[in-house]
Amino acid sequence: MTLLEARGVSKHYGAFRALDDVSLTIGDGEFLAIVGQNGAGKTTLVNLLTGLLAPTRGAVYFKGRNIAGIGPVVLAGRGMARAFQLVQIFPQLTVGETIAVAVVARQGKQWRLFSSLSRDSGVAARVQEIAGRFGLHDRLQAPSRSLSQGEKKLLDVASAFALEPEVILLDEPTSGVSSSEKHGVMKTLIAAAESARVKAVILVEHDMDLVAAYARRVVALSEGRVLADLPPGPFFSDPLIIATVVGKRGVS
Amino acid sequence: MTSAPSALVKLSIASAFCALALVPLLAPPFYANLLITFFAYSIALLGLNLLFGYAGLLSFGHAMFLGVGAYGAAVVAGLWGVKPFEAAICAAAAAALVLAVPVGMLCVRFTGIFFGMLTLAFGMLAHAFLFKFYHLTGGDSGMRVPRMSILGMEFAAYNKVEFLAGPFYYYCLALLAVASLLMWRIVHSPFGLSLRSLRDNPQKAEYLGVRVRRFRLAAFCISAIYGAVGGSILALRSGLADPELVYWTHSGHLVFMTVLGGFSSFFGPIIGALAMTLLLDQLQSITQYWRFVLGAVLVAIVIFFPRGLAGIADDAMRAARTTDGGT
Numbered sequence: 001m002t003l004l005e006a007r008g009v010s011k012h013y014g015a016f017r018a019l020d021d022v023s024l025t026i027g028d029g030e031f032l033a034i035v036g037q038n039g040a041g042k043t044t045l046v047n048l049l050t051g052l053l054a055p056t057r058g059a060v061y062f063k064g065r066n067i068a069g070i071g072p073v074v075l076a077g078r079g080m081a082r083a084f085q086l087v088q089i090f091p092q093l094t095v096g097e098t099i100a101v102a103v104v105a106r107q108g109k110q111w112r113l114f115s116s117l118s119r120d121s122g123v124a125a126r127v128q129e130i131a132g133r134f135g136l137h138d139r140l141q142a143p144s145r146s147l148s149q150g151e152k153k154l155l156d157v158a159s160a161f162a163l164e165p166e167v168i169l170l171d172e173p174t175s176g177v178s179s180s181e182k183h184g185v186m187k188t189l190i191a192a193a194e195s196a197r198v199k200a201v202i203l204v205e206h207d208m209d210l211v212a213a214y215a216r217r218v219v220a221l222s223e224g225r226v227l228a229d230l231p232p233g234p235f236f237s238d239p240l241i242i243a244t245v246v247g248k249r250g251v252s
Numbered sequence: 253m254t255s256a257p258s259a260l261v262k263l264s265i266a267s268a269f270c271a272l273a274l275v276p277l278l279a280p281p282f283y284a285n286l287l288i289t290f291f292a293y294s295i296a297l298l299g300l301n302l303l304f305g306y307a308g309l310l311s312f313g314h315a316m317f318l319g320v321g322a323y324g325a326a327v328v329a330g331l332w333g334v335k336p337f338e339a340a341i342c343a344a345a346a347a348a349l350v351l352a353v354p355v356g357m358l359c360v361r362f363t364g365i366f367f368g369m370l371t372l373a374f375g376m377l378a379h380a381f382l383f384k385f386y387h388l389t390g391g392d393s394g395m396r397v398p399r400m401s402i403l404g405m406e407f408a409a410y411n412k413v414e415f416l417a418g419p420f421y422y423y424c425l426a427l428l429a430v431a432s433l434l435m436w437r438i439v440h441s442p443f444g445l446s447l448r449s450l451r452d453n454p455q456k457a458e459y460l461g462v463r464v465r466r467f468r469l470a471a472f473c474i475s476a477i478y479g480a481v482g483g484s485i486l487a488l489r490s491g492l493a494d495p496e497l498v499y500w501t502h503s504g505h506l507v508f509m510t511v512l513g514g515f516s517s518f519f520g521p522i523i524g525a526l527a528m529t530l531l532l533d534q535l536q537s538i539t540q541y542w543r544f545v546l547g548a549v550l551v552a553i554v555i556f557f558p559r560g561l562a563g564i565a566d567d568a569m570r571a572a573r574t575t576d577g578g579t
Contacts, residue, residue: 072455072458073462076461091452092448093448097448097449100442100445101449101462102461104445105446106461110462111442113438113441113443114434115437117440159456159460162460
């Protein structure tokens with residue numbers, strides 16, 4: 001089943017064509033990586049796929065509905081979550097509270113003005129469950145700002161998972177994480193996505209090791225167009241694509 | 253997050269409440285009368301701090317809503333001749349809401365200094381309106397607020413001072429207790445959590461499904477209602493709805509009290525209101541340069557105790573707990 005579909009989308013900023021006639025279909029059960037050099041149009045594509053921007057031409061459909069410019073709140077309500085490359089946390093909130101922000105939104109309890117949050121067992125149980133999946137269950141009372149960089153990243157993604165999304169978009173989830181930790185972080189994310197029954201994961205990634213190890217489909221952008229849309233095997237065995245996407249260095 | 257205050261805090265609140273309840277019995281009426289302004293400011297500041305401490309929006313126009321409360325009471329009791337103070341409070345709260353929705357919708361599009369300046373501008377507009385529309389508002393002489401009944405009782409046997417220092421004092425103390433309880437629930441509710449999330453990181457909050465502007469507007473409206481209730485108390489106490497209540501320096505005064513008490517704590521604004529009320533009374537009787545002293549106090553607080561008096565109290569309580577061996 002098609003979840004997310006871009007039909008001939010272009011995005012122009014004046015004369016500059018950030019994205020030109022890109023079509024992409026993402027279905028149930030996919031784990032897709034979007035790769036490309038800086039300026040290839042990755043960020044623009046992601047902003048279109050998440051309905052933050054409206055395309056100049058073409059349209060993006062999420063579960064059959066046009067999502068041009070719907071904005072983050074509606075997007076979250078329809079079942080798509082997004083985590084950013086730079087860690088986004090609430091510095092003064094605890095780990096538990098951070099996850100609870102999303103849980104409360106998901107359970108439609110945001111506008112309860114006079115009910116006690118700490119006595120809401122429905123929220124507490126979900127927060128526990130999600131924190132457990134990300135190994136944060138014994139840090140619930142810790143202020144978010146006191147976490148290590150890797151933990152902050154996990155918390156950021158954990159709060160996105162707490163929305164129970166069908167599609168989750170992860171923008172370089174291991175950026176700023178040490179190379180010894182990055183596989184651990186990716187494995188945690190994938191396990192969490194599976195247990196949370198997320199239907200599709202879209203990964204924007206520079207790190208070709210991670211793309212080769214985890215993605216089941218690779219979409220390469222170059223100068224605003226789709227250069228390749230292949231499984232990782234054929235993708236990484238094509239020297240021309242690799243040269244364009246990774247640059248002269250090649251892949252180790 | 254713990255929603256119940258610690259035993260030590262509970263004990264402090266209970267003793268403060270008892271002490272306040274004893275004031276009219278033990279102290280001269282002057283002090284009871286003075287503390288009514290403390291109750292009024294506390295209620296107004298609980299609202300201001302929902303906006304400032306919890307939603308991260310610093311308003312320099314909050315006095316406008318105290319004015320709505322004061323002039324609301326003047327209209328209800330003075331012009332319409334409606335006696336129950338409860339009617340004045342409800343009318344003032346409703347009027348504050350009617351004003352807060354459009355003003356808030358414009359202001360919450362901005363944050364930081366732009367929000368502050370816009371609220372300041374609206375406050376100045378309100379002051380100009382009250383000052384210039386003499387036939388409606390009495391201009392610089394304001395509007396008289398006659399004595400009203402509370403809980404359906406006139407207390408006709410009491411003179412004004414006895415009424416204020418007796419029944420009205422307890423009435424306002426009870427109002428403060430109810431207002432605090434309601435605000436405590438609001439800040440510890442899912443709504444309160446959503447507010448704190450958008451204060452910390454509005455972009456992230458949006459991606460987690462928080463409609464940032466709507467929540468800011470809701471906080472603005474609640475703070476306006478609290479301001480109006482505080483304003484009605486001030487007006488009934490002084491018997492006058494005065495345009496000076498709405499002047500921008502009065503908004504600054506409200507911010508001053510919040511910072512003095514500590515905006516990062518729930519009880520900070522109440523502590524700030526008490527400290528300011530007592531300090532101002534003492535200073536004004538000692539020196540004509542009281543503004544100078546107040547300015548120096550504010551400088552010292554901001555530099556040395558950015559968490560305000562509540563922060564100092566909090567640190568002291570923590571220290572007491574550690575020397576006890578911890579509980």
